[in-house]
């Protein structure tokens with residue numbers, strides 16, 4: 001079995017696809033092979049995962065609060 005070896009730069013470029021599971025199986029296998037031997041990219045992936053989980057949860061309430069405050073300001077102004 002021949003597998004395309006990837007470097008850190010490739011990993012970083014494809015990390016979003018990897019997390020969205022938008023890759024063909026051989027692409028995933030290459031990513032996982034790289035992860036197995038590269039601590040920096042393992043950390044990078046963990047960090048990206050945290051960021052995505054964080055970004056997915058937090059901004060919406062923030063936007064809601066901002067919208068509510070803007071509405072309250074507008075109502076007070078009348």
Ligand SMILES: [Zn+2]
Pocket residue numbers: 007008009011034038039040041
């Ligand atoms: Zn790497």
